[in-house]
Amino acid sequence: MSIANIYRLGLKELKSLWADKVLLVLICWAFSGAIYEAATASSQELHNAPVAVVDEDRSPLSMRIVDAFYPPYFREPQPITLAELDRGMDLGTYSFTLVIPANFQHDVLAGRQPEIQLNIDATIMSQAFIGASYIKQITLGEVNEYLTGTRATSASPIRLVSRVRYNPNLTGVWFGGVMEVINNITMLTIILVGAAFIREREHGTIEHLLVMPLTPFEIMMAKIWANGLAVLVGVCFALTVMVQWVLKVPIAGSLPLFLFAAVIYLFAAASIGIFLGTLARSMPQLGLLIILTILPLMLLSGGVTPRESMPQIVQNIMLAAPTTYFVRLAQGILYRGAGLDVVWQDLLAMTAVGAVFFNIALLRFRKAVTRTQA
Structure with missing residues (x-):
């Protein structure tokens, strides 16, 4: 009965998402044009310098x-x-x-x-x-x-031979395109799930759900799987069409393994979205909370700047964020061809952090339900 409730509530979420054309346009742009724009417009190579x-x-x-x-x-x-x-x-x-x-x-x-x-x-x-x-x-x-008659500067007692792995031509498009996919997974998952929760509250339908024989766990899981499915479809399109076909970026590792890790990360990120939804009382408040949350997750997780170059206290704090582990294992799988034997520790850590956020969000949701019923 619980699985059936989660399934039917998830279908309701998908219908609501389909009716929200603004969010649909955001999803389509995030996994198509935004990928190409981020990969090509923010190149770090020297190009046409005056x-x-x-x-x-x-x-x-x-x-x-x-x-x-x-x-x-x-x-x-x-x-x-x-x-x-x-x-x-x-x-x-x-x-x-x-x-x-x-x-x-x-x-x-x-x-x-x-x-x-x-x-x-x-x-x-x-x-x-x-x-x-x-x-x-x-x-x-x-x-x-x-x-x-030679370009050599001087005779040297050694000969240093450089071999660049994983990106032989040091092409910034290879890095920018894939990392934009990872960043958009974080952004869209938190936005979609948090907005779905706030939309229920603003439309008054959350009270209708609470008087039905449904538990907070079922409501949360329905929002997670439905919105997570929409993001996962976008990820598959972005990696196969935009990254591999349009940008010509080779994927070194197993795409199914990456999608499996993405499913776990979607669960963790969606839990953060629901947690923010329990804190906010309106969509503007949710937007401000999302800005304060997404920017640190993107900038401090190792996707933009190596974690080793950050202050030690920042590195320790970001161990509590699932994005840190997802960025690391995603780079390992997609760039270096890492297998499950290499990324399993990050998978376990990401699952544990996601479970913590899910239980915190569930606890806050249950308290909100108790106050509403009282």
Whole structure:
């Protein structure tokens, strides 16, 4: 009887969701356009960086350095004068400006080690350090090749060979697309379940449910499975169509294993949504609580910044959040091809944290039921 009640209540939730066109549009956008936008618009690679050059030497060597900057990393270098440099940087016209002094080639051939000034617009933090490294490598490479015929800087007693695993070309789209899917799972699950709970209260239907032979456990489980199913369908579409087909991101591990972990995480995130729904008294209050909850879950779970770079107290606090374990196991499965033997500890921890949140939400819901019946 309890399973039948949960099933029928879940169908009611799906019908309510189908009638709410705004939420339907939000779900469709979150697992389609938002994935593509986040993956392509927030790329961390250097791309079409505007460069200007003050070439006071105009020698074959200086012209060789200028010609070494080309797309897709840099735009075609713009020749400017020293008087135009500060204004161009102040207006944000150029991200990098290179000043090659007079007699540069003559001093290089004489072994005097002349200086080249590189001015960097540090307001573009995502590209400032990468661009400076690229420009240094390009400049030194061109000078060495001009002098010795090879781009090697100097003889070294060792040879460092780098092998990049899991993302050989260091393509930011691979990381951004998958992590946006994970972030949207968190956001939509909490929003949908919390909004469903508040909608029942605002429409007065929660009282109708309470006078029926239903328990708070059945009501909560119905909202969890129905809204979780809607999010899970979106996740399958996002990974197979947007991530693999549109963005061309390979999935290294088992997709069924990831979806199994996603089901457990949906249970945990939905429990957080119901808990917030028991705290809020209206949809605006729920919106404010969701903002205060979702942002830390996204930013501090390891999906944006490695947890190791965070303060120790933040790392310890985030162990109480299921998102921490889900992000870690999702990266392990989707990026590194990890199996159940690797991620089982995160699965157990995520299940335990989800159970704690579910029981807290259930306790608060029962207290609300008691007050209503009284």
